Amino acid sequence: MTVDNLWFLADQARQRAEQTYHRLQRTHTDFLEPVHTRHVSRERFRTLASRVKSTGTPYGAHTVVRRDDDEILLVRHEGVDLWVLPGGGVDEGETFRDAARRELDEEAGITATYDGLAMATKVELRCDGHRTWGVMPIYQAHADDDSTPVADDPDGEVSAARWFSVDDIPDDTRDRADLFAWFDSVADE
Template sequence: MTMDDLWFLADEARQRAEQAYHRLRRDHTDFIEPVHSRRVSRPRFRTLATRVKATGTPYGVHTVVRRRDDEILLVRHEGVDMWVLPGGEVDDDERFTEAARRELAEEAGIDADYGGLAMATRVDIRCDGHQLWGVMPVYRARADFDVELSVNDPDDEISTARWFDVGDLPADTRDRDDLLAWHGHVTGD
């Protein structure tokens, strides 16, 4: 791919991100909108641009699952060596909510009652003179208190799933500040 082709790919990806973002705004209310910036290598930029062009999202969709009002479900992602929200890439012709439910079932072995969008995180991605952005939808859901967790991740990236008290999230929780901001938004803290 030449430099002009990479610019064209990034431009198409930005257009798809706009479409995905506007669809989320049309369909949901009362969510927070964090912004993150990533500087990546040229091969990684191409990979993320291809994902955004296909779905509007560079890192897929995720779910923040609450049990009671003070516990959040996290999964241990061995590839990034962090606790993360369950989630992942959107398959072809799959709606965001369908992907979120599928990923939750694979990574934690549960189904939950979905209640809308918690976050629409904007991810700005840069590489040399190229830039694009994508949206990362994070849905909100509730699970029963006694639900059993089990990991059945076909990619073998997730090693365990566990409930954490919101006030005691592990230091190595990805996007920890976003989770705390969302929890404060929801509870009015």
């Protein structure tokens, strides 16, 4: 008889996610906390839960970069066929912010000054009665200059990088409503 250890992996991932969330909450203030649920295959659940168990996050760390007060940077991710915020996996020994900064440079060739945490998105993962969750930290930053972004992703997943006016964020942008909510929150500052 084969024992399905997904329940154990899911529990370990949940514990790590809680630790990660509380660490972010202790070190940052005034950030949005969206919640998203992803129904995934068993294989994908195992992959994402393993990432969460290891780092606390299923999708790594990301950055929402502003320029000229009303523009944000998006990259075209071919793996999901959507515009997304630049970001990705966290390497061993790397902080979330360091990972976000590295990914921004790799995916768009942009440098930015980081201002804090914009969002700590809770990503609920579900599959065949199994469930767990992880945190996706999204940092806020301002572009250091007016550089034109260049997609030069070493992973080959990013095919384009562009500045978009907040009024022109493409419909096929992942978590688009979260970006609008964040922009509204910083526009009031």
